[in-house]
Amino acid sequence: MTQSSSWTLYRRLLGYVKPYWHYFSLAVLGYAIYAASSTALAEMMKRLIDGIQNPDASFRLFLPLFVIGMFTARGVGTFLGTYFMSNVARNVVHSLRCEVFNHMLHLSGRFFDAHSSGHLVSRVTYHVEQVTGAATKAVTILLREGLFVIGLLGYLLWTNWMLTLVFLTVTPLIGLVVRVASKRFRRISRRIQSSMGDVTHVASEALSGYKVVRTHGAEEYEKQRFARASNYNREQSLKEALTKGISTPVIQLLVAIALAGLVWLAMAPELMASMTAGEFVAFITAASLMAKPVKQLTEINSEIQKGLAASQELFGLLEVPPERDDGTILPTRLEGHVSFEGVRFAYGDDQPEVLKSIDLDVTPGELIAIVGRSGSGKTTLMGLLPRFYYPTEGRVTIDGIAINEYQLSPLRQQIALVSQQVTLFNASIADNIAYGVPDANREQIKAAADSAYASEFIERLPKGFDTVVGDNGVMLSGGQRQRLAIARAIFKDAPILILDEATSALDTESERYIQRALEEVCRDRTTFVIAHRLSTIERADRILVMEQGEVVESGTHAQLLERDGAYAALYRLQFQEVEA
Structure with a gap:
């Protein structure tokens, strides 16, 4: 990354501080007070030495008051700087984290297909904290110690400008060390951030799939996989610590050499003659005080580089275009006339076609069942329909209008989806049924549960509809989770319903209930049922x-059995499995 692009990144990063400029201004004021009061320590030493050599009554009263005032001002400055900069930092974290999360919610299905959830979660958590370190922590040190250094330099120039220029001869060497270290910090920081995503991903997979891990006796395998990811992160962190551990002492040594030369020059007889003892002590004190802030200023380089490396990824993510939504038509309640016209689809330019020349016309209220082997393109x-993907050729229409002409979010409100992999949230049963509808009518929720034959098990739970279901409904059986998902679809009351293997997790008794529920819920709705059990359709x-990827047969159950083709073969195969 070039220096200009680094500055562009950092400027964009500081843009998140801009809305909190009033807090930032108070922090700057606090650090200015801190720098001025800290610089006053050298002046205090001068007055102390000169006062000892030429004592008077006013000096005896003035110096204690000066000390109290100096440390009071320093305390006030520290408080203002620390508190208000922390305020800015946490606001920046909140703003950036929300922006990244909100943006991810609007990205396309293909984006989520290409990225693991662990890496995405890492960006919202770890990456944002790293960015904030560059935007606020680095700025904190830069302001506090930078203003202190400026104050000390000003005091040194005022006391003896010739000696000060000698002291500044090491500046180019310090700049060279910082530049070399910066490149290495940036490179290592990228690796650390990527490895944190791996750590999150491996941990998330193993913990969420703990039943599979245990039944396969794969605990050792997962331990080793996690240890490898964590070890790589450890190695990169140690490399970062090594770079920091070498660069900081080198810079301190350069400052110490300059300071030693300064002391040697300052003790020359011709210079001693032109300075009072107090001025000499003050000059040496100010020069000595320079070491600590210079050290801290060089250490912020690692924070800045970590932040810039993280911001590169975050801003790259924020620049990923959201889902296309060129539609202008706002659908009210659709009738549900669905047509697929010459539809072809592939997941990528270099991928084989998943759908080939699909032509299908579905009248409002029709119940369409789709069957076929795994990988035949049913779910795709x-x-x-809800525009998770776009056809590579052909078009899909609803009520005679191409679906890309509808506004995206209102279109999806017209479609209810129940998939084989049920997603429930760690909230109450009522909140899961009325998902996305705050303060929903409790009677409507209960009616939806009744229609899905879910009320009978809900009422047996300790808190009924207020029972919290746990992470992805872990407190419920597979059949109960599926019935809740169907209740959610019924509550949504959409004119188009998609059931993707919706009864696959149900036992025979539950399936019988759901079949009755589906007969009720499918009435006056255009329904698509992807089914594995042919008895259900x-x-x-x-x-x-x-x-x-092609429709090879179409007809009613009786027609297809009579035709004795692919459907009849599937039906016989399944019937034999049941008999067996």
Whole structure:
């Protein structure tokens, strides 16, 4: 990364501080007071030495008051700087974290297909903290210690400008060390951030899938996988510490050499003759005080480089375009006339086609069942309706209008989806059924649960509809989770319903209940049912059989059995499995 692009990144980063300029201004004021009062220590030494040599009554009263005033001002400055800069820091963390999270919620399905959840979570947590270190922690040290250094330099120039210029001869060497260290810090920081994503990803997978891990006896495997990810992170962190550990003492040594030369020159007889003892002590004190802030200023380099490396990833993420939403038509309640016209789809330019020349016309209220082997394209076809993906060729229309002409969010409000992998949130059952609808009517929630035959198990729970279901419904059985998902779809009352293997997790009794519920919920709705159990779709208005991305058969259950083709073969195979 070039110096100009680094500055562009940092300037964009500081843009997040701008809304809190009033807090920032108070912090700057505090650090200015801190720098001035700290610099006054050298002046105090001068007055102390000169006062000892030429004592008088006013000096005896003035010096104690000067000391009290100096440390009081320093305390006030420290408080203002520390508190208000922390205020800015936490506000920046909140703003940036919300912006990144909000942006991710609007990214396309293909983006989530290409990124693991662990790496995405790491960006919202770890990366944001690193960025904030550069935006606020580094600025804190830069202001506090930078103003202190400026104050000391000013005092040194005022006391003896010739000696001060000698002291500044090491500045180019310090700049060279900082530049070399910066490049290494940036490179290592990128690796650390990437490895943190790996650590989060591995831990998330192993902990969320703990049942699979234990039943396969894979604890040792997961321990080793996590240890490898964590060890790589450790190695990179140690490299960062090594760089910091070498660069800081080198800079301190350069300052010490300059300070030693300064002391040697200052003790020359011709210079001693032109300075009072107090001025000499004050000059040496001010020069000595320079070591600590210079050390801290060089150490912020690592914070800045970590922040810039993280901000590169975050700003790169924020620049990923959100889902396309070129639609202008605001749908009210759709009738549900769905058409697929010459639809073809591939997940990437270099990927094989998943859907090939799909032509399908569905009338409002029709129940369409889609069957076929795994990988035949059933779920992908249904993913086009809510615009999770866009056809590479052809178009999909609802009520005669291409779906990309509808506004995206209102269009999705017209579609209810129940998938095989049920997603429940760690909230109450009522909140899960009425998901996305705050303060929903409790009677409507109960009616939806009744229709999905979920009330019978909900009422047996300790707190009924107020029972918290745990992480992804861990407190419930697979069939109960599926019924809650169907209740959520019923509550949404959308004119188009997609059931993707919605009864796959149900036992025979629950399935019988759900079949009755689906007959009720599918009435007056255009319904698409992706089914594995063919017994559940015998009453469908039309059954489509898909193979390798194409519709190879279409008709009613009776028609397809009579035709004795692909559907009949699937039906016989499943019937034999049941018999066995």
